[in-house]
Amino acid sequence: MDPANLKKLNAARNGRRAAILLTEMESGRDRVVLERDAVAGSLGEITSAAFRSGKSGMHEIDGKEYFLNVHVPAPRIAAIGAVHITQALAGIAAIAGYDLRVIDPRTAFATPERFAGVDLAAEWPQDELAKRPLDAFTALVAVTHDPKIDDFPLIEALKTGCFYVGALGSRKTHAKRVDRFKAEGLSEADIARIHAPIGLDIAASNPMEIAVAIMGEIIQAYRTRPVHAGEGAVREPQEA
Amino acid sequence: MTSASQATTPATSPALGQELDIAEAWMKEGREVAVATVVETWGSAPRPVGAHLVIDMDGNFEGSVSGGCVEGAVIADAMDVLHSGEPKMLEFGVADETAWEVGLSCGGRIRVYVERVG
Numbered sequence: 001m002d003p004a005n006l007k008k009l010n011a012a013r014n015g016r017r018a019a020i021l022l023t024e025m026e027s028g029r030d031r032v033v034l035e036r037d038a039v040a041g042s043l044g045e046i047t048s049a050a051f052r053s054g055k056s057g058m059h060e061i062d063g064k065e066y067f068l069n070v071h072v073p074a075p076r077i078a079a080i081g082a083v084h085i086t087q088a089l090a091g092i093a094a095i096a097g098y099d100l101r102v103i104d105p106r107t108a109f110a111t112p113e114r115f116a117g118v119d120l121a122a123e124w125p126q127d128e129l130a131k132r133p134l135d136a137f138t139a140l141v142a143v144t145h146d147p148k149i150d151d152f153p154l155i156e157a158l159k160t161g162c163f164y165v166g167a168l169g170s171r172k173t174h175a176k177r178v179d180r181f182k183a184e185g186l187s188e189a190d191i192a193r194i195h196a197p198i199g200l201d202i203a204a205s206n207p208m209e210i211a212v213a214i215m216g217e218i219i220q221a222y223r224t225r226p227v228h229a230g231e232g233a234v235r236e237p238q239e240a
Numbered sequence: 241m242t243s244a245s246q247a248t249t250p251a252t253s254p255a256l257g258q259e260l261d262i263a264e265a266w267m268k269e270g271r272e273v274a275v276a277t278v279v280e281t282w283g284s285a286p287r288p289v290g291a292h293l294v295i296d297m298d299g300n301f302e303g304s305v306s307g308g309c310v311e312g313a314v315i316a317d318a319m320d321v322l323h324s325g326e327p328k329m330l331e332f333g334v335a336d337e338t339a340w341e342v343g344l345s346c347g348g349r350i351r352v353y354v355e356r357v358g
Contacts, residue, residue, distance in 0.1 A: 001275055003267055003358045010264050028327045028355055056290030058280050067279045067353065069290045 001030055008032045009071065016073040016135060018051055025058075025065040073137040074099065075163070075222050080125055080153045081144035082109035085168070088211035089141070090118045096215055098139075103128045105149065125153040139164035139218045141198070145173075151180065158190045164221040166198040166214060195221075259292040259303035263357060272297040273357045274318040278305050282333070283348035297322050305352050306332070318354050327355040 005021065009032050012019035022043075023030040033039055039047050042061045047068065050056075054072040058065060077093050079086045082104035093100040101119035104110040110122035121128040129152075134140060140157035142150035145168060154177075157165045167177065174196040181191050199213030200220070259275075266273045276293040278285070286307035293311060295301045295318040305314055310332045321328055333349030 001355050001357045006260065006264050006267070006357055010260055013260070023353070023355075025329070025353070056288075067277070069277060 005030050005032050013071050013073075016137065018054075018073065019071045020047055020050055021069040021071070022047065023067045023069070025067060073135070075218075076100070076138045077218065078103060078129075078134060078138055078140050078153070078157075080104065080140070080142040080150055081168075082106070082111075082115060082120065082122075083143055084207040085143050085210050085214070086141075087114060088208040089214060090115065092211055092215045096219060098215075098218070101132075103153070104144065106144075125149065125156075129153060129156055134160040134162050136161045136163060138162050139166070139221065141166050141214060141218075143168040143198070145169060147177065147180065151177070154194065155181065155184060155186065158186060158193060163225055164195065164218050165193055166195040166217060168198050169196060171197065257292060257303055259294045262302045263292075263294040266294070266296050267357055272322050274321050274354055275357060276305055276314050276318060276330075276352050276354045278350055279329075279353045280351040281348060282350075285348040285350050287350075295319075295322075306350060310350075310352075314352055314354065321354045321356050325356050327353065329353055 001021075001023075009019055009021050012032065012034060018035045020033040021030055022033055033047050035051050038044070043066070046059050046061065046066075050068050050070045051072075054070055056068055056070045058067050060066070075098055077089070077098050077100040079089060079100060079102045082102050086102050090100055090102070099119070101121065102110065102115055103121045103123065103125050105122065105124040107122050110120055112120065134153075134157055138157075138160075140153055140162045141164075142154050144150050150167060154165060154167055167174065169177065174194075177194075177196070178191055182188075195217055198217070199210055200216040202209070202213050202216070204210045204213040263273045263275055274295045276295065278287055278289050278291045281287075281289055286309065287305055291303070291305055293301055293303045293305045293314055295315050297319070299315055299319070301311070301315055304311060313332070314330060317328055317330055330352045331349070332352070
């Protein structure tokens, strides 16, 4: 492996950018392909398919064997609202292996006492997201019930292409939200990506159960992201 | 701010491992480093395609390609790769004559690519 490529790959991984280490097996030569890099020909088709699927594997192109090691960032959750549901969600997210941060400008809610050991920002989402932006590998959960706080991050999540966008609120509340977002110029297709009412329909009736429903819905969204893997030699690893 | 949940990385995502960061750190310390990567699996394999084991010339290692079954053999081959600079493709599975020595008791088969950094 080329040491410069190892550094480039690690820089991408640690910066939460998807990257592929492409190795030509016969010569052992490798290169790093980033998501927006243009790669010509069949190799380009295979690398784009691999970015979408996130799957590493061996491929044969024009008689040459290539190994694609696909590095896709770990999924994260950004929760807007330091409320009771979020306290429960923080525990569940840790168990499911998702990094979670909580953003709420209301300092009465966003206290270290209520969120011990949790990544917490007592700031307006506008300010916090300017510092640490959302990305396609982040789930956005808006649970303050307050459009002044929830609307901006929801719109931002739709624009950024967050893999999951969920908003708390009844159907009536959501209908008003849809009207506001249409007025903001968002398309119906974008708005339809918002999961509202939030969470899988498991008849959850308290904050803890709602947190479970939200976590389940996030996992479902992550594991069923649209995938168009290229044809070829990608073999699914099976559980031992 | 803390990131307490960073340790709970799902085992299904080899990209979440820190092996490549360790390889880079070792390289910067002037150590010779080999990287072993699972490139193909058949049947039930303990570690998915893309998983890494990194090895230095003293036999220190981090990560895994099989969860313990064949690491010893991979490390031995990594020593050759570090000396020669020539990459190697290794294959392990129960079909091997040596199944009882170094094989996958789970019944799967894996191919492991071992290369030197630099």
